[in-house]
Amino acid sequence: MAEPKPPAAKRPTMKQVAARAGVDVSLVSRLLNDDPRLSIAPDTRRRVMDAVRELGYRRNLTARSLRTSRGLMVAFLLPEFTNPVYSRIVAGAHRRAASLGYAVMLSELDDTDAEDMRGHQARGVDGVLLAAGNLEDARIAELCGGDLPVIAVNRQIPGSRRWAVVDYGLGGRLAAEHLRELGHRRVGVLTGPGRFDSDGSRVRGFADALGDAVGGEDPPVVVADGLTPDDGLRAGAELLARHPEVTAVFATTLMLGVGLLRAASEAGIAVPGELSIVSLHDVDLARFMSPPLTTVAMPMVELGAAAFDQLLAVIDGQDPEPTVMTQPPVLVRRASTAPPRKERR
Amino acid sequence: MAEPKPPAAKRPTMKQVAARAGVDVSLVSRLLNDDPRLSIAPDTRRRVMDAVRELGYRRNLTARSLRTSRGLMVAFLLPEFTNPVYSRIVAGAHRRAASLGYAVMLSELDDTDAEDMRGHQARGVDGVLLAAGNLEDARIAELCGGDLPVIAVNRQIPGSRRWAVVDYGLGGRLAAEHLRELGHRRVGVLTGPGRFDSDGSRVRGFADALGDAVGGEDPPVVVADGLTPDDGLRAGAELLARHPEVTAVFATTLMLGVGLLRAASEAGIAVPGELSIVSLHDVDLARFMSPPLTTVAMPMVELGAAAFDQLLAVIDGQDPEPTVMTQPPVLVRRASTAPPRKERR
DNA sequence: TCGTTTGACCCAAACGATTGACCTGGCGAT
DNA sequence: ATCGCCAGGTCAATCGTTTGGGTCAAACGA
Numbered sequence: 203m204a205e206p207k208p209p210a211a212k213r214p215t216m217k218q219v220a221a222r223a224g225v226d227v228s229l230v231s232r233l234l235n236d237d238p239r240l241s242i243a244p245d246t247r248r249r250v251m252d253a254v255r256e257l258g259y260r261r262n263l264t265a266r267s268l269r270t271s272r273g274l275m276v277a278f279l280l281p282e283f284t285n286p287v288y289s290r291i292v293a294g295a296h297r298r299a300a301s302l303g304y305a306v307m308l309s310e311l312d313d314t315d316a317e318d319m320r321g322h323q324a325r326g327v328d329g330v331l332l333a334a335g336n337l338e339d340a341r342i343a344e345l346c347g348g349d350l351p352v353i354a355v356n357r358q359i360p361g362s363r364r365w366a367v368v369d370y371g372l373g374g375r376l377a378a379e380h381l382r383e384l385g386h387r388r389v390g391v392l393t394g395p396g397r398f399d400s401d402g403s404r405v406r407g408f409a410d411a412l413g414d415a416v417g418g419e420d421p422p423v424v425v426a427d428g429l430t431p432d433d434g435l436r437a438g439a440e441l442l443a444r445h446p447e448v449t450a451v452f453a454t455t456l457m458l459g460v461g462l463l464r465a466a467s468e469a470g471i472a473v474p475g476e477l478s479i480v481s482l483h484d485v486d487l488a489r490f491m492s493p494p495l496t497t498v499a500m501p502m503v504e505l506g507a508a509a510f511d512q513l514l515a516v517i518d519g520q521d522p523e524p525t526v527m528t529q530p531p532v533l534v535r536r537a538s539t540a541p542p543r544k545e546r547r
Numbered sequence: 548m549a550e551p552k553p554p555a556a557k558r559p560t561m562k563q564v565a566a567r568a569g570v571d572v573s574l575v576s577r578l579l580n581d582d583p584r585l586s587i588a589p590d591t592r593r594r595v596m597d598a599v600r601e602l603g604y605r606r607n608l609t610a611r612s613l614r615t616s617r618g619l620m621v622a623f624l625l626p627e628f629t630n631p632v633y634s635r636i637v638a639g640a641h642r643r644a645a646s647l648g649y650a651v652m653l654s655e656l657d658d659t660d661a662e663d664m665r666g667h668q669a670r671g672v673d674g675v676l677l678a679a680g681n682l683e684d685a686r687i688a689e690l691c692g693g694d695l696p697v698i699a700v701n702r703q704i705p706g707s708r709r710w711a712v713v714d715y716g717l718g719g720r721l722a723a724e725h726l727r728e729l730g731h732r733r734v735g736v737l738t739g740p741g742r743f744d745s746d747g748s749r750v751r752g753f754a755d756a757l758g759d760a761v762g763g764e765d766p767p768v769v770v771a772d773g774l775t776p777d778d779g780l781r782a783g784a785e786l787l788a789r790h791p792e793v794t795a796v797f798a799t800t801l802m803l804g805v806g807l808l809r810a811a812s813e814a815g816i817a818v819p820g821e822l823s824i825v826s827l828h829d830v831d832l833a834r835f836m837s838p839p840l841t842t843v844a845m846p847m848v849e850l851g852a853a854a855f856d857q858l859l860a861v862i863d864g865q866d867p868e869p870t871v872m873t874q875p876p877v878l879v880r881r882a883s884t885a886p887p888r889k890e891r892r
Numbered sequence: 893t894c895g896t897t898t899g900a901c902c903c904a905a906a907c908g909a910t911t912g913a914c915c916t917g918g919c920g921a922t
Numbered sequence: 923a924t925c926g927c928c929a930g931g932t933c934a935a936t937c938g939t940t941t942g943g944g945t946c947a948a949a950c951g952a
Contacts, residue, residue: 213668215908226932231910241929264613264671265908268937273609275652275670283634283641284831293628296655305670307620308653310641323558325620325650326609431835460835467837486629490776490805492812492837560938571902576940584941586899610938613907 214257222253234261273326276513277307279318279345280333285429286485287456287502288333291355294506295331302514311337319348329513331355336398336429351516355509356502358401358524364516366509366525368500370399370482373531374407374452376498377480380533381450382415385541386478389416390441390448391423392458398429404454404482422448426458434461442469442477449542453481456488459495463538474540484534493537501529559602568598579606618671621858622652624663624690625678630774631830632801632847633678636700639851640676647859656682664693674858676700681743681774696861700854701847703746703869709861711854711870713845715744715827718876719752719797721843722825725878726795727760730886731823734761735786735793736768737803743774749799749827767793771803779806787814787822794887798826801833804840808883819885829879838882846874
């Protein structure tokens with residue numbers, strides 16, 4: 203039953219490469235890292251490279267990491283694996299990291315506390331990307347406490363320079379302008395808890411752009427308990443019940459929009475006939491809702507990549523500016539928005 | 548501009564702990580690993596533990612890994628970050644891994660080839676979970692080629708014992724029974740490319756359970772090019788066009804079902820009025836479609852955990868049986884299925 | 893009384909790479 | 923002739939743990 207199980211033919215080491223090429227291992231190391239202070243005879247270089255190829259040699263990164271205390275790894279902590287918006291950030295960070303030789307460890311921030319950070323540090327992780335969307339401020343402070351570089355992603359941190367965000371103010375504007383152009387005058391906002399959108403840019407951008415056109419009055423805002431579709435459903439239902447006058451709602455993140463759509467459907471409100479919905483963040487999913495959701499696409503993949511770059515700078519001992527993505531958001535018109543046709547009720 | 552940047556106060560080493568407790572480092576190591584051959588005076592043990600606490604000591608896993616050649620890490624390779632079904636597998640594997648002290652590196656199988664495996668190996672990864680849903684057989688073989696343990700997850704591999712799956716046969720049955728009970732007699736199947744569902748269990752389970760009730764004739768099957776909602780949309784449209792007689796469709800994975808729903812909507816076919824849809828895999832998303840999708844929930848989170856356990860066994864030199872989740876799937880009735888009411892067309 | 897067993901520890905060699913500090917032989921300049 | 927220098931290498935210490943082999947005294951059995 204048990205297969206013979208070959209002895210696993212230990213991978214070749216640098217020593218073997220050196221022996222085969224007839225040189226010292228230090229030379230091999232220097233060559234492979236192209237150490238600036240080294241000059242190597244072309245012939246020797248070839249012999250070494252041949253040996254590397256013939257043996258199929260790869261550096262043992264564990265050993266290297268032990269010596270250099272650079273693990274070439276970063277951790278990406280996120281509150282839940284299933285939010286597609288985070289998935290895009292992860293995808294961006296991962297792609298960039300991989301292209302620079304870094305690996306990405308994923309962790310769910312479950313009941314994880316600061317201990318987890320130290321665990322990562324013990325593993326040789328060089329830095330951490332913290333998708334902090336729905337974390338408490340205190341929690342974030344706690345997580346940033348260690349001496350491991352941390353960048354908060356998609357969330358601004360008041361006292362710190364270690365964060366990377368997209369320009370939600372602009373995103374909000376775009377959504378507002380769209381609704382305004384369609385002719386909506388009574389609009390509502392569905393957003394996440396205060397710790398989310400902590401700087402208020404999403405709502406403010408929206409309200410500002412709307413302001414002059416609708417009489418300067420701030421739109422009614424309902425705050426959900428979290429960022430899941432269920433949260434959106436509950437808060438959405440509340441919004442619709444409390445503000446029957448609104449003809450359009452701006453959801454500050456996609457999953458809330460998704461929940462709102464259901465709330466409308468359960469309340470028998472036609473979208474976009476009686477209610478228009480526009481939400482931030484465009485992912486595939488939005489196209490497949492009924493009706494397909496109009497969204498404002500924010501450059502989340504690029505954010506992931508930029509956040510990684512920022513983290514790398516910190517790791518290298520620099521003190522980079524916080525990242526704000528300049529790449530403009532784009533409005534994706536779909537079927538969930540239309541001119542206000544008739545009053546509800 | 549550049550902050551002073553504290554010298555980063557190197558983390559304490561075992562040597563320091565040993566010094567502070569007045570013992571040899573080997574003793575500390577043995578104690579911390581509770582080495583069986585060790586007996587330690589209670590007093591000494593306390594001194595060491597105190598030193599550990601006072602210094603806030605954590606083992607350096609890199610060094611340990613170098614010595615033991617066990618990295619306490621696994622890699623999870625998946626074709627795309629955005630598929631929520633994979634996310635659940637990842638979540639399950641991650642949770643289990645974390646509870647056993649393992650970290651999980653995530654990689655997108657982009658243009659990744661076998662080289663990537665060797666990269667992971669060089670990093671000290673102990674094994675790989677390969678979410679292989681839509682990979683070619685050849686590709687998988689290539690990836691399993693190295694001497695790093697690999698478990699294919701959610702995909703059966705013909706010649707191998709290294710895979711973990713849920714019981715899609717049962718899932719298919721359940722879907723079929725549901726449609727049969729509702730009274731459907733002309734049903735279609737929407738599935739992924741052959742490499743997906745390679746053993747055909749999803750479709751076969753469905754067809755078998757249907758067989759006797761609908762005259763033994765196999766249902767029409769349309770095969771999508773991939774597993775994204777877009778693939779489902781295209782193939783779904785084709786299915787609806789080619790088989791106008793069907794009153795219900797079974798989608799073998801959620802994203803195809805989502806695409807199909809849109810195809811129906813675009814074709815002006817009412818769901819569930821004119822067409823019932825049931826799909827495998829239940830994730831939050833399904834509840835928020837319009838109409839909410841009836842699904843067969845497969846234990847994907849548990850699959851992730853079990854696959855990790857299997858991988859661990861292989862890492863430990865055992866030759867475990869392939870994993871087949873016994874936990875039964877459960878039918879989640881929602882609004883996308885109903886008795887056939889009227890003929891389409 | 894003299895082994896022999898234990899209990900409680902210590903020594904030092906790995907693991908595989910990196911890196912500052914040497915060598916060495918030849919060549920051009922003084 | 924001598925010196926310095928440079929290209930082209932080598933030596934050996936080090937990163938922080940693990941682990942196979944001791945050591946050394948106290949306890950024990952005969």
